[in-house]
Amino acid sequence: MKPFAYVRAGSLQEAADAFTARPGARYLAGGTNLMDLMKLGVEQPEALIDVSRLPLDTVEELPDGSLRVGATVRNSDLAAHPVVRDRYPALSRALLAGASGQLRNVATTGGNLLQRTRCPYFQDVTKPCNKRSPGSGCGALEGVHRDHAVLGHSEHCVATHPSDMAVALAALDARVELYGPGGARTVPAARFHRLPGDHPERDTEILPGELVTGVVLPALTAGLPSAYRKARDRASYAFALASTAAVLEVTDGAVSHAGIAFGGVAHRPWRARRAEEALLGATPTRAAFEEAVDLELSAARPLRDNAYKVDLVRNVAVDVLAGLASRTPDRV
Amino acid sequence: MDGPHHSTATRDDVRHGRAAARPAADGAGGAPGDGHSSTTTIEVNGVPHTLAVDNRRVLLDLLREDLGLTGAKKGCDQGQCGACTVLVDGRRVNSCLLPAVALDGSAVTTVEGLADGDEGTDGDGLHPLQRAFLDRDAFQCGYCTPGQICSALGAIGEAAAGHPSHVTDPGAPPGRPVPLTRDEIRERLSGNLCRCGAYPHIVEAVEDVLP
Ligand SMILES: Cc1cc2nc3c(=O)[nH]c(=O)nc-3n(C[C@H](O)[C@H](O)[C@H](O)COP(=O)(O)OP(=O)(O)OC[C@H]3O[C@@H](n4cnc5c(N)ncnc54)[C@H](O)[C@@H]3O)c2cc1C
Ligand code: SF4
Ligand code: FES
Ligand code: FES
Numbered sequence: 044m045k046p047f048a049y050v051r052a053g054s055l056q057e058a059a060d061a062f063t064a065r066p067g068a069r070y071l072a073g074g075t076n077l078m079d080l081m082k083l084g085v086e087q088p089e090a091l092i093d094v095s096r097l098p099l100d101t102v103e104e105l106p107d108g109s110l111r112v113g114a115t116v117r118n119s120d121l122a123a124h125p126v127v128r129d130r131y132p133a134l135s136r137a138l139l140a141g142a143s144g145q146l147r148n149v150a151t152t153g154g155n156l157l158q159r160t161r162c163p164y165f166q167d168v169t170k171p172c173n174k175r176s177p178g179s180g181c182g183a184l185e186g187v188h189r190d191h192a193v194l195g196h197s198e199h200c201v202a203t204h205p206s207d208m209a210v211a212l213a214a215l216d217a218r219v220e221l222y223g224p225g226g227a228r229t230v231p232a233a234r235f236h237r238l239p240g241d242h243p244e245r246d247t248e249i250l251p252g253e254l255v256t257g258v259v260l261p262a263l264t265a266g267l268p269s270a271y272r273k274a275r276d277r278a279s280y281a282f283a284l285a286s287t288a289a290v291l292e293v294t295d296g297a298v299s300h301a302g303i304a305f306g307g308v309a310h311r312p313w314r315a316r317r318a319e320e321a322l323l324g325a326t327p328t329r330a331a332f333e334e335a336v337d338l339e340l341s342a343a344r345p346l347r348d349n350a351y352k353v354d355l356v357r358n359v360a361v362d363v364l365a366g367l368a369s370r371t372p373d374r375v
Numbered sequence: 376m377d378g379p380h381h382s383t384a385t386r387d388d389v390r391h392g393r394a395a396a397r398p399a400a401d402g403a404g405g406a407p408g409d410g411h412s413s414t415t416t417i418e419v420n421g422v423p424h425t426l427a428v429d430n431r432r433v434l435l436d437l438l439r440e441d442l443g444l445t446g447a448k449k450g451c452d453q454g455q456c457g458a459c460t461v462l463v464d465g466r467r468v469n470s471c472l473l474p475a476v477a478l479d480g481s482a483v484t485t486v487e488g489l490a491d492g493d494e495g496t497d498g499d500g501l502h503p504l505q506r507a508f509l510d511r512d513a514f515q516c517g518y519c520t521p522g523q524i525c526s527a528l529g530a531i532g533e534a535a536a537g538h539p540s541h542v543t544d545p546g547a548p549p550g551r552p553v554p555l556t557r558d559e560i561r562e563r564l565s566g567n568l569c570r571c572g573a574y575p576h577i578v579e580a581v582e583d584v585l586p
Contacts (some may be wrong), residue, residue: 046411048478049430069475078433078472079453091430093477119466123538125549130546139541143566144530146454148466149473279541279565348386 044081048090052097055222055254062252063224070094070254072115072154073146075146080159084168085175095151095339099256103124105330108262111220114153114255114305118208119144121152131260133269133288137211140273143280153255156209156219156235159246160202161282162312165186173199174243181243184346190284193345193352194309200243201346205282210306211271213262213314214288223253232258233304237312238331243310264302267292268367273306283307285356288354290326291367298322298331303364305356315339326367329361338358414478419444420488426475426535434470434478435459438485446486446521450568457567460522460529461485467529469566485522489528504528507580523567527581530563531555535586555585 048065052058062068067089071077080086098112102124110126118131121127142150164170164182171180183191183201191201210230212219219235221228234248249255270292275281286306292299301322305313318339325331336357343353414426417434419442426441428435435452438444450458452471459471462484470483489502499506502526507513512519524559534553539545542562543553553559560578 044431046409047430048410049413049474051477051479070483071474074474074477075454075469075472078474082452091474095477119538120552123536123549128539128545128549135539136541136545139539139543143457144533144540144563145467145469145526145566146455148529149468279562 044084045087046203047088049093050090051093055097055256058092058094058097058254059222059224059252059341061090062264065090065092066251068092070153070347072151073117073149074154075142075150076154080166083166085159085166094153094254097133099153105259107261110260110264110265111257112260113257114220115151115256117148118142118150118152118155118242119147127260130265131211131269132217133214133271133290134211134260134273135305137207137273137286137288140271140283140286142208152208152258153248155179156212156255156258157208157247157249158206161205162191174202174239174246177242177244187348188346189348190282191349192309193343193347193349194305194313194340195342196310196344196346197239197241197243200239200310202239202243202310203350204246204309204311205285205307206312207271207306209236209306210283210286210312211269211288212258212260213312214290214302214304215274216261216302217258217268218261220256220259221253222256223250225250225253227256229259233312235312239310246310253297254315264290264300267300268370269302270363270367274359276333285352285359287356287360287363288312289360289363289367291364293327293368296326297324298327299324301364303360304361308343308352308356317342318360327364329365332364332368333357333363391580401576402531409426409585413479415476415479417475417478417480418482420484428475430476431476434461434463434468434473434475434483437475438470444485444487447525448518448521450518450522456519456522457526458519458522460526460567462525462529465529465532467526484525486524489524503584504580507583508577511576511580511583512573513576514569514573519569519573520569523564523577524570526564526567527560527577530560531581531585534559534563550559555581 050061050293071093099115103111118138122135128135164172170182216233216279218229267290271288273283273286283306288304290302301319303315318335321335384461386527412429448458450456454472537550540562542558
């Protein structure tokens with residue numbers, strides 16, 4: 044590992060200024076992804092700007108009924124938070140489906156959103172990878188890509204985003220709060236991560252030096268039935284092969300709100316807008332869910348070795364939706 | 376009270392006593408001047424240590440190399456196996472991924488800090504969970520054991536504090552202690568791999584010490 048300087052930021056402004064002074068720096072939160080990538084040589088920052096002690100470690104209920112989660116709240120604390128468990132169960136469930144107890148105790152909201160792909164070529168500096176080294180090619184495209192994307196990928200990158208939490212945030216219509224040299228702004232969680240296109244080196248919409256300060260869960264989805272389900276190679280402690288977060292509201296026997304996001308199948312949490320539109324106003328039957336999910340997945344373009352993911356995410360999504368419908372008192 | 380390796384803790388360039396947080400930017404803060412190391416104070420098993428550490432030093436290497444506490448093990452060095460699990464401010468963590476400089480002011484408990492003459496059921500000074508691992512034959516080679524024990528202690532505390540797990544009924548009331556069934560123990564310890572496959576006995580050992 045290359046030597047680096049260490050700066051502990053006492054305020055957002057101090058963190059942003061430290062970055063301006065050292066554009067080759069990285070923000071350090073829990074370090075569970077960054078330190079790993081530094082050991083692998085994938086990340087070689089000239090400095091770490093420690094943001095883990097910024098006063099962003101609270102979960103606050105806002106007057107408009109939304110819930111603001113600070114960027115340094117630890118994943119385990121967020122999953123256990125009574126308001127999150129009560130009003131946004133999909134978020135708690137997604138967090139608990141990720142990593143291990145030790146990792147969740149350290150991992151933060153901001154770091155979880157910004158964790159990098161687990162593509163093995165990305166993590167191996169001796170291999171070509173457009174995300175790590177733009178223009179070097181994509182080792183996974185014709186290589187080992189069983190775990191890779193089936194939706195929204197490009198010839199330049201077929202990686203998936205590994206976060207479980209981000210999938211729940213996308214389905215729940217959360218927003219990501221950012222702070223940087225250009226001021227503060229918010230971006231919908233479902234659009235925070237990018238599709239790879241010609242620039243797979245850019246995972247998200249965040250600008251250099253910008254900080255995630257928190258995420259806001261809206262009043263809109265508070266208290267609606269929501270769930271997260273993850274299919275993986277073993278029962279615990281493995282990344283998603285395919286997952287679904289969904290929130291469903293049924294009024295007078297018809298779907299009045301549906302938020303659906305797929306994980307493990309694309310470069311970002313895949314918000315299934317076509318399926319949602321197809322379901323609005325529909326009677327919430329298994330057949331309706333199957334039809335809607337199939338419509339969404341008609342856009343799937345599996346690679347040589349990962350066509351299984353299309354069926355897998357379909358079955359997971361339909362099960363999650365049917366499960367939510369059966370819990371809705373209004374069901375016909 | 377000293378664990379088996381504790382006497383070696385002071386053999387290095389370790390000063391006792393707490394120091395203020397002094398992050399070293401550009402060599403400021405008492406570091407050797409290249410800006411690549413920092414002065415850090417960490418309490419380990421009740422003893423404060425102030426050290427000048429290379430910023431690259433992770434807690435696991437600090438414990439093993441600088442303090443001679445070799446209980447926490449290096450398996451994967453990448454957060455994947457749990458052999459390096461210790462408690463930081465009472466929470467279980469993978470020490471291989473934590474930069475020591477970021478832990479300034481923290482209190483660390485390693486497996487060496489668990490044994491306490493007062494707690495041994497038969498006067499052997501072991502922590503009840505250590506005793507249970509022996510009684511249940513919950514290991515073969517023992518390499519994963521310190522991490523399993525620290526992880527289990529962390530997990531027991533989390534469940535008592537009402538933290539749910541992936542296998543907890545989502546409808547269970549928040550804030551109440553979660554009973555540690557076998558499924559719960561297995562799920563909560565899934566971050567600790569055992570290449571010898573001692574899992575069934577590990578679960579039994581943990582069950583033995585549940586309140
Ligand atoms: C063995 C293993 C298994 C795992 N399994 C899963 C899994 O199943 N599901 C899952 O979702 N995740 C999994 N993870 C990943 C884990 O969730 C992430 O490592 C963690 O969430 C990252 O959070 P952190 O705070 O440690 O981030 P860090 O490592 O500190 O940072 C990650 C990135 O975010 C940047 N950053 C951090 N905070 C901010 C901020 N506030 N503003 C701007 N930039 C910031 C950093 O500069 C860095 O680039 C696993 C990790 C490991 C090691
Ligand atoms: S899929 Fe993306 S991350 Fe993986 S090798 Fe190709 S370019 Fe790199
Ligand atoms: S050595 Fe830390 S998790 Fe394997
Ligand atoms: S006892 Fe050998 S690895 Fe667990």
